[in-house]
Amino acid sequence: MKKLVELHILQNFAPSNLNRDDTGSPKDALFGGVRRARISSQCLKRAMRTYFHAGNLIGEGNLALRTKRVTQALVGKLEQLGRSAEEAERVAVAALGGVKLQVKDGKSEYLLFLGEQEVARIARLVHEHWDTLLKAAKTEGDGEKKKSKEAKKAAKGAIPADLARAIGEALDGGKAVDVALFGRMLADIPSLSRDAAAQVAHAISTHKVEREFDFYTAVDDLQPDDTSGADMLGTVEFNSACYYRYATIDIEKLVENLQGDKELALKGIEAFLQASVYAEPAGKQNTFAAHSLPGFIAFTVRQDASPRSLANAFEKPTRPANDGLTAPSVQALAMEWARLETVFGQDGHTLFVNTTEARAPELPGQEVENVRDLIGRTVQHIAGLLEG
Numbered sequence: 081m082k083k084l085v086e087l088h089i090l091q092n093f094a095p096s097n098l099n100r101d102d103t104g105s106p107k108d109a110l111f112g113g114v115r116r117a118r119i120s121s122q123c124l125k126r127a128m129r130t131y132f133h134a135g136n137l138i139g140e141g142n143l144a145l146r147t148k149r150v151t152q153a154l155v156g157k158l159e160q161l162g163r164s165a166e167e168a169e170r171v172a173v174a175a176l177g178g179v180k181l182q183v184k185d186g187k188s189e190y191l192l193f194l195g196e197q198e199v200a201r202i203a204r205l206v207h208e209h210w211d212t213l214l215k216a217a218k219t220e221g222d223g224e225k226k227k228s229k230e231a232k233k234a235a236k237g238a239i240p241a242d243l244a245r246a247i248g249e250a251l252d253g254g255k256a257v258d259v260a261l262f263g264r265m266l267a268d269i270p271s272l273s274r275d276a277a278a279q280v281a282h283a284i285s286t287h288k289v290e291r292e293f294d295f296y297t298a299v300d301d302l303q304p305d306d307t308s309g310a311d312m313l314g315t316v317e318f319n320s321a322c323y324y325r326y327a328t329i330d331i332e333k334l335v336e337n338l339q340g341d342k343e344l345a346l347k348g349i350e351a352f353l354q355a356s357v358y359a360e361p362a363g364k365q366n367t368f369a370a371h372s373l374p375g376f377i378a379f380t381v382r383q384d385a386s387p388r389s390l391a392n393a394f395e396k397p398t399r400p401a402n403d404g405l406t407a408p409s410v411q412a413l414a415m416e417w418a419r420l421e422t423v424f425g426q427d428g429h430t431l432f433v434n435t436t437e438a439r440a441p442e443l444p445g446q447e448v449e450n451v452r453d454l455i456g457r458t459v460q461h462i463a464g465l466l467e468g
Contacts, residue, residue, distance in 0.1 A: 195254025382428030414440030
């Protein structure tokens with residue numbers, strides 16, 4: 081049983097293709113026996129992380145990089161310390177090899193999710209132990225000729241054990257808020273993986289959807305006047321949907337992942353709530369410009385409670401009425417919320433914003449006027465819990 085903040089959002093998008101599958105079609109899923117539009121959790125989290133960086137919501141040094149090119153980041157920092165780029169790359173590769181993170185052709189074997197502070201600490205260690213690592217770089221180069229398992233063993237043994245241990249200790253998450261929220265897996269160093277404090281559900285439409293196709297043509301501007309027809313044609317799939325979005329943060333797990341820094345945890349929660357409202361997937365937006373803000377947002381803080389999605393409010397697909405799909409979706413969500421409260425309890429502190437014409441007396445909590453109050457008062461309530 082945990083201290084949770086949960087997000088329930090209804091967001092209606094005009095014709096769009098926000099999140100594509102491998103064929104270019106909008107992602108979808110079967111739910112309640114019918115086809116639904118879907119936006120993957122990975123897509124939503126990517127949009128949120130991008131929003132964190134663009135809006136400078138967290139503060140310098142408290143975010144992470146997800147990359148195969150971590151050596152480039154290390155080389156940049158080492159150049160600032162006066163090292164040559166060529167030698168810096170070799171030494172950085174040797175340092176990463178010392179903790180079994182192999183680099184080949186400038187890239188790691190898989191995407192690494194490393195905090196900015198972690199990268200900075202490794203760069204400092206490399207700078208301080210430059211001569212040792214420069215000598216180890218030759219062993220690392222020889223190791224590339226060996227099989228992967230043997231290469232990792234050779235690279236790890238090429239630097240002193242105490243230095244390898246220090247580099248490993250630098251990989252402590254670095255108080256990176258996005259690592260703390262979304263977690264990470266380091267396959268070669270499982271002890272340095274992080275369990276996510278936040279869970280983000282795939283967004284699904286509250287109603288049945290059908291795929292539609294846009295047939296487009298383009299005409300060459302320099303085409304002779306006596307020539308007819310298009311010079312390019314094709315099709316793009318799209319849909320339009322009202323999505324139910326759910327996410328939850330384990331507040332205590334977030335504080336733990338941030339090494340007990342409650343102030344940073346509150347800043348991370350505030351950024352998460354803000355990004356959940358304003359960040360949106362970027363797929364095909366230049367084609368469709370489907371920029372829509374949510375019609376309904378509820379944040380609830382619960383103690384000694386288990387996470388509780390309200391997706392089953394839409395197991396029976398919402399049908400469009402005279403007032404569209406969003407308002408009936410709000411009413412269905414409120415009814416499901418009331419049913420679960422009656423049966424399971426575990427109520428909490430709930431605030432919501434409702435821009436639709438739907439009235440939902442079944443919904444517990446208090447309606448507030450705007451998103452600023454919604455976020456501010458929710459974070460204030462969580463701060464009280466952390467102080468208690």
